[in-house]
Amino acid sequence: MKFNTKTIHGGQHNIDPAYGSVMPPIYQTTTYSQTTPGGHKGFEYSRSGNPTRSALENALASIENGEFGLAFGSGLAAIDAVMKLFKPGDEIISTNDLYGGSYRLFTKIFEGLGLKFHFIGMDDASNIEEYINENTKLIWVETPTNPMMNIIDIVACSKIAKKHKVLLAVDNTFATPYLQQPLDLGADIVMHSATKYLGGHSDVVLGSLVVKDKDLADRLYFVQNASGAVCGPQDSFLVLRGIKTLHIRMQRHCENAEKVAKFLKSHPKVDKVYWPGFEDHPNHDIAKAQMKAFGGMISFTTSEKTLESAVKLLENLKVFTLAESLGGVESLAGHPSSMTHASIPKEEREKLGIIDSLIRLSVGIEDEEDLIEDLKQALG
Numbered sequence: 001m002k003f004n005t006k007t008i009h010g011g012q013h014n015i016d017p018a019y020g021s022v023m024p025p026i027y028q029t030t031t032y033s034q035t036t037p038g039g040h041k042g043f044e045y046s047r048s049g050n051p052t053r054s055a056l057e058n059a060l061a062s063i064e065n066g067e068f069g070l071a072f073g074s075g076l077a078a079i080d081a082v083m084k085l086f087k088p089g090d091e092i093i094s095t096n097d098l099y100g101g102s103y104r105l106f107t108k109i110f111e112g113l114g115l116k117f118h119f120i121g122m123d124d125a126s127n128i129e130e131y132i133n134e135n136t137k138l139i140w141v142e143t144p145t146n147p148m149m150n151i152i153d154i155v156a157c158s159k160i161a162k163k164h165k166v167l168l169a170v171d172n173t174f175a176t177p178y179l180q181q182p183l184d185l186g187a188d189i190v191m192h193s194a195t196k197y198l199g200g201h202s203d204v205v206l207g208s209l210v211v212k213d214k215d216l217a218d219r220l221y222f223v224q225n226a227s228g229a230v231c232g233p234q235d236s237f238l239v240l241r242g243i244k245t246l247h248i249r250m251q252r253h254c255e256n257a258e259k260v261a262k263f264l265k266s267h268p269k270v271d272k273v274y275w276p277g278f279e280d281h282p283n284h285d286i287a288k289a290q291m292k293a294f295g296g297m298i299s300f301t302t303s304e305k306t307l308e309s310a311v312k313l314l315e316n317l318k319v320f321t322l323a324e325s326l327g328g329v330e331s332l333a334g335h336p337s338s339m340t341h342a343s344i345p346k347e348e349r350e351k352l353g354i355i356d357s358l359i360r361l362s363v364g365i366e367d368e369e370d371l372i373e374d375l376k377q378a379l380g
């Protein structure tokens with residue numbers, strides 16, 4: 001099955017043996033009757049498993065070309081489950097330019113429990129090797145990175161991971177499997193905040209993991225059930241519905257973002273534009289090789305380089321909504337240094353380029369003329 005067909009049918013055969021409903025029923029139940037002790041039809045208790053969640057988990061595994069999917073109450077709950085595979089003294093090498101909430105989870109929770117993190121630039125993947133030692137267990141990659149739109153070479157990372165027998169996990173939230181499939185590029189775990197493009201309509205918080213290896217799936221399933229950060233059936237249903245239009249939404253997100261990025265680059269009141277589709281983007285060639293197109297996310301700085309100029313622009317936008325999050329059908333604008341990335345210390349932020357005049361756009365699927373007109377009036 002090819003990708004577009006998988007978004008609609010992947011993992012969804014025989015979804016409702018009772019009545020043949022085309023969409024899976026929302027099994028709003030905690031428990032399941034048994035004919036004799038242990039005599040059940042595959043489900044016993046909804047933390048351990050729920051048919052609507054299972055339908056979603058199968059769909060996720062299908063679109064990421066994996067074997068096993070696991071769905072959680074949020075993206076961070078999914079990352080939390082990965083970190084619980086490790087024990088004190090274990091070391092993790094992570095992208096330095098990453099989602100603020102991931103950074104907070106790593107440093108404020110798991111460092112306290114004895115895991116050691118190295119946050120490093122991975123624009124050149126060979127940087128990773130010097131941080132590997134006998135305690136290293138995982139390489140954590142986010143690409144494109146948030147909010148600087150750096151691109152990390154997943155194939156190069158996976159070669160290093162395999163050579164040293166450590167796991168490679170990729171946060172694929174920004175790209176989605178429509179643009180890049182990390183398991184095919186050698187990753188062991190692919191993670192999503194399905195809150196973003198997979199859900200796609202800004203109406204549900206949910207996270208997921210997909211793997212190929214049975215043993216790894218079993219270990220993650222143990223954590224999912226033992227720690228219990230699962231998603232409910234209603235939310236599972238919403239993400240399943242979202243996935244069915246992922247391919248057409250992503251195509252339009254990418255087309256609109258390209259036009260918006262080019263408009264911004266030519267505007268005198270804009271300084272830098274970060275978008276991996278530009279030929280002068282430092283890792284444009286890697287983006288071209290590992291992604292189908294360049295995504296719907298763009299960051300840029302104002303030419304005045306002040307906090308005030310960015311704030312004024314954000315306040316003047318009318319079609320773009322000033323809000324956290326990304327990946328929904330509507331265009332959003334955010335201010336990383338005071339919003340999504342406020343949990344990263346100012347010095348750390350500025351080293352990465354997250355200065356006060358940086359604005360991040362999640363380009364939606366409205367008419368591109370309206371988006372450009374809106375930015376034009378706000379910049380003017």
Ligand SMILES: *Cc1c(COP(=O)(O)O)cnc(C)c1O
Nearest residue numbers: 074075076099171173193195206
């Ligand atoms: C939003 C986001 C997360 C966290 O997901 P939640 O669903 O908000 O918990 C992780 N990684 C990236 C790249 C994100 O954008």
